[in-house]
Amino acid sequence: MTAIALKVEKVAAHFGGLVALSDMNFTVGEGEIVSLIGPNGAGKTTAFNVVTGFLDPTHGAVSYRGTALNGLKPHQIAELGLIRTFQRTSVFPNDTVYDNLLVGLHRQGRVSLLEAILGLPRARSSQRRLRERASELVEWVGLERRAHDLAGSLSYGEQRLVGVALALAAEPSMLLLDEPVSGMNASETHTFVQLVRNIRDRGVTILLVEHDMPMVMSVSDRIVVLNYGRIIAEGPPDMIRNDPAVIEAYLGQGATRA
């Protein structure tokens, strides 16, 4: 039994009269890859927003590694190592890919402002380390050739990779990926799956929202299925694949064969 990293308890989120999430309970163990799936509008992104502090839940509590997250601001939650990506592409469009990653490295190598202004050795060596790290990350997501292009000029799939690299730059202990392969072609998706496994092998816990069922089935340790804001099933891929409620609510006939 691994230790619990993320714990979501009785979370509800309402937008006016609309119930986006209700009585949501689930946990993610350290080092696990858990997928959150469900039809469009099921509340997956809302769940991400609650966990990462972008949205205050109407009820319930979220904790990460024993720390209650309620009331914390997004940057404070990021400080705890809980880092997310966004469903809609999100980069710093007017900066190069490389500079994007330097911004993403914000949590690393922070030196005092005075040291930075005076250009003291510690500040310089920290800058050097950050640059090396940024280059590494660019390589890691395979965007070396695009490193000095403006992020806003990249293809959709490439921008998604930048988004993931940015999140990785923040050195997450847990990474939340919101539909990372949407807009990627088959080979990009394949590479991405390798990347996700790689990230997990480095000890990063992963919560994944994805519509690509083959990918979800192959990469997940466990799957949580949402429908209309409620969890309707939870378990390992084989169990979810054969769960009648899930098949009815979400997967449909075509997907069960996949």
Next chain:
Amino acid sequence: MKSGIAILTVVAFASVPLWLRDPYLMNALITTGIFIIGAMSLNLLLGFTGQLSLGHIAFFGIGAYVSALTSLGFDVGLPFGFRIVHHPWPPIAGFVLAIAIAGLCGYLVGLLSFRVRGAYFVIVTISFAEVVRLVALNWVELTQGPLALTNIPSITVGLPGLGDLTLRTKLQNYYFVLAVAVVTYLLISRLVHSHFGRAMRGLMENETLAVSVGIDVTKTLTLAAVISAGIAGAAGSLYAHYIRIIDPEVFAFINTVTMVIMVITGGKGSLAGPVVGGMIFGLLPVFLRPIMAPKAQWIAYGGVLIIILFVLPRGIVPSLALRFAKRRSRPETVAPVTFSERDAKEHA
């Protein structure tokens, strides 16, 4: 290449007193230099965080009054029979206090307005400047109100090996302002290229994303406001000790507008922008005055402003940098002017 241009510019400015003997023009250059320092501080906020301070002159004026009062001394009554008596301190202490107190005001204004941003910050800064102006106008016992603080002493600087030097002549003041301007430029340049500068830039470009990688919005913006206000305070102090007389008119809205024009025409978000825009709009009135009636001067001033923004909408420096880059590289791949390239060159 960029640092080459910077060094050449400093050398050129340093050589001006060698060939320019006209005291009227020297005076214009000194006050322009002081305003350029103010514009650089405004650019730190407007160009690198996207926040428009439309009361920026308040920090400048506070710096001027703090510095003047520190060096003149004062004796004011407070409610309940208390009195504060301050004996004159050296002007250089006023300079330091001007930075500190203007910075503190920047902190308070930032604290008040950065939780809700955008238009809110603009309104808070305008109101703040108006409140400060009214205080300066009406707290006559402290500020002399409209009668102005006069006989403000010149700054005395201790030069290593040369003893103390009091800046009485235009020549001395010119070099002092130039030195402060160069230090300010370097300071802002270092800031912008530090992790703090990247945080500012990230927030300006995509706040949600910036926050998601751990950047603290309120802290970053407040710190930028403190530094910006502190620099504006330094410029105000220079102004007070150079002009040697100061009245509440210093807080006039038009002075903020002038700084905003300098930043926008030169190019916000570019380090050299406020210098270029500042030289143009600082010296333009000097050249227009002998040839035009006052009203026509304003029209010409507005005309120059419109032409610049029409021809070079991003501001002079960024637009020219972009064209230069276009000409050097293939037409379809415009080399973006970003900070990592500069860094890469610096460290090459």
